[in-house]
Amino acid sequence: MTRATADETPATAPRARRGPYRRLPVEQRREQLIAVALELFSRHAPEEVSLDEVAAAAGASRPLVYRYFPGGKQQLYEAALRTAASELTRRFVEPSEGTPTERLAHALDRYLSFVREHAAGYGALLRGGSAVETQRTTAMVDEVRRAAFTNIVEHLGVEDPGPRLGLLIRSWVAVVEATALTWLDEGDVGSVESLRDWLVDEFVAMFAVTALHDAQSARVLRRLLTHYDGAGPGAKLIEGLGGLLLPEE
Amino acid sequence: MTRATADETPATAPRARRGPYRRLPVEQRREQLIAVALELFSRHAPEEVSLDEVAAAAGASRPLVYRYFPGGKQQLYEAALRTAASELTRRFVEPSEGTPTERLAHALDRYLSFVREHAAGYGALLRGGSAVETQRTTAMVDEVRRAAFTNIVEHLGVEDPGPRLGLLIRSWVAVVEATALTWLDEGDVGSVESLRDWLVDEFVAMFAVTALHDAQSARVLRRLLTHYDGAGPGAKLIEGLGGLLLPEE
Numbered sequence: 001m002t003r004a005t006a007d008e009t010p011a012t013a014p015r016a017r018r019g020p021y022r023r024l025p026v027e028q029r030r031e032q033l034i035a036v037a038l039e040l041f042s043r044h045a046p047e048e049v050s051l052d053e054v055a056a057a058a059g060a061s062r063p064l065v066y067r068y069f070p071g072g073k074q075q076l077y078e079a080a081l082r083t084a085a086s087e088l089t090r091r092f093v094e095p096s097e098g099t100p101t102e103r104l105a106h107a108l109d110r111y112l113s114f115v116r117e118h119a120a121g122y123g124a125l126l127r128g129g130s131a132v133e134t135q136r137t138t139a140m141v142d143e144v145r146r147a148a149f150t151n152i153v154e155h156l157g158v159e160d161p162g163p164r165l166g167l168l169i170r171s172w173v174a175v176v177e178a179t180a181l182t183w184l185d186e187g188d189v190g191s192v193e194s195l196r197d198w199l200v201d202e203f204v205a206m207f208a209v210t211a212l213h214d215a216q217s218a219r220v221l222r223r224l225l226t227h228y229d230g231a232g233p234g235a236k237l238i239e240g241l242g243g244l245l246l247p248e249e
Numbered sequence: 250m251t252r253a254t255a256d257e258t259p260a261t262a263p264r265a266r267r268g269p270y271r272r273l274p275v276e277q278r279r280e281q282l283i284a285v286a287l288e289l290f291s292r293h294a295p296e297e298v299s300l301d302e303v304a305a306a307a308g309a310s311r312p313l314v315y316r317y318f319p320g321g322k323q324q325l326y327e328a329a330l331r332t333a334a335s336e337l338t339r340r341f342v343e344p345s346e347g348t349p350t351e352r353l354a355h356a357l358d359r360y361l362s363f364v365r366e367h368a369a370g371y372g373a374l375l376r377g378g379s380a381v382e383t384q385r386t387t388a389m390v391d392e393v394r395r396a397a398f399t400n401i402v403e404h405l406g407v408e409d410p411g412p413r414l415g416l417l418i419r420s421w422v423a424v425v426e427a428t429a430l431t432w433l434d435e436g437d438v439g440s441v442e443s444l445r446d447w448l449v450d451e452f453v454a455m456f457a458v459t460a461l462h463d464a465q466s467a468r469v470l471r472r473l474l475t476h477y478d479g480a481g482p483g484a485k486l487i488e489g490l491g492g493l494l495l496p497e498e
Contacts, residue, residue, distance in 0.1 A: 128377040129387030138378030163438040174427035205454040234494030245483030
């Protein structure tokens with residue numbers, strides 16, 4: 001990448017015609033262009049990335065990029081987004097080992113490092129209002145949300161989540177996104193580990209409150225607690241809250 | 250409105266030129282066009298509303314609409330959105346009377362009826378990806394979120410919310426939006442009252458969990474509890490959670 005860009009620094013028209021660019025097999029070139037675009041779109045808002053920059057960073061010419069992506073920057077953005085969405089979706093997959101809160105913590109660790117790796121682009125995408133945003137791009141974001149939803153449902157061991165359990169999961173996914181955005185915007189909300197632990201605790205608390213309002217959620221919660229030896233996160237939560245909320249004797 | 254539309258049904262060019270439209274003073278006409286647009290944009294996704302429909306529903310001609318809104322549908326959409334945003338922001342204002350959870354419940358009642366009144370448009374706006382969405386429209390949505398944030402901070406009696414307290418409030422606002430969207434999408438999540446009560450309980454629980462992680466939040470929470478005679482929502486929460494989460498003796 002750096003080498004090719006250096007080659008082109010004193011680029012002149014004749015030189016370009018002679019073809020200073022590295023030749024790559026079709027599929028490999030396509031993947032390389034997407035990888036380069038993803039890297040640029042991760043570090044900058046979509047408005048700040050030009051097709052020329054992608055071409056330069058890939059050691060390719062502008063016409064070559066158009067040959068692979070006739071729709072130009074928009075098509076390249078969507079291809080990069082699709083790759084990122086697949087990658088993020090893969091990170092949600094967690095084996096059914098350990099306690100449910102341990103599994104949630106592992107998936108959150110992987111999610112938060114994804115957010116860090118794709119900071120500017122992920123922030124711009126979630127905030128919306130960008131010119132590259134279309135019904136296709138929001139559909140991809142929704143797909144990722146649905147993948148998160150489906151994974152959580154699976155780990156809860158639920159066949160058919162009712163409306164309240166569904167609402168809880170969607171709401172907590174929204175909390176995770178709001179946390180990611182706050183972290184990107186303000187930076188000083190704490191370490192990744194402390195954010196992860198807070199998010200896990202919030203999940204337990206939000207779930208427990210939902211269980212007070214909904215019979216299915218209560219059944220699922222009770223079954224989940226059998227994964228823990230002794231106290232479990234619910235009892236720990238109550239102990240903590242008791243010290244905080246109950247009047248001192 | 251209906252009358253004017255009926256007048257235009259057999260509209261012919263000469264008739265239009267003679268001016269079958271009701272004449273209104275400038276400011277009043279502008280407000281009427283915005284009100285009509287807001288009504289249409291509330292009941293339909295922005296893609297489904299045309300400038301001609303707005304004109305017809307307002308009993309006005311297409312050129313007249315353009316005279317007031319040279320930017321056409323986009324400008325009209327943004328004006329309608331600005332009106333809706335001001336209206337929603339007004340609904341957040343709640344006197345400092347009653348307990349904090351009562352105040353939150355009142356504001357939520359008003360928010361949820363706003364969501365119901367503007368169902369299709371509000372859903373499309375929050376979901377994003379619409380062609381009328383720009384940095385200006387997302388800025389307006391953010392303004393509303395900030396207004397919600399500021400109101401909550403005021404009722405908490407906090408001068409300068411630290412990062413964790415800020416994160417909690419942003420997260421809960423995200424929960425409220427996710428709840429509104431789920432309600433609009435699926436319809437069967439329960440009555441407005443039960444959603445409101447669930448959201449209030451979630452606020453208490455999320456706040457309490459944050460207080461376990463953050464000293465400022467703990468101080469603010471303890472002060473809020475002095476608004477309650479006797480038990481308060483924290484104690485009720487612990488009682489409920491205890492029955493649910495603690496092993497039976």
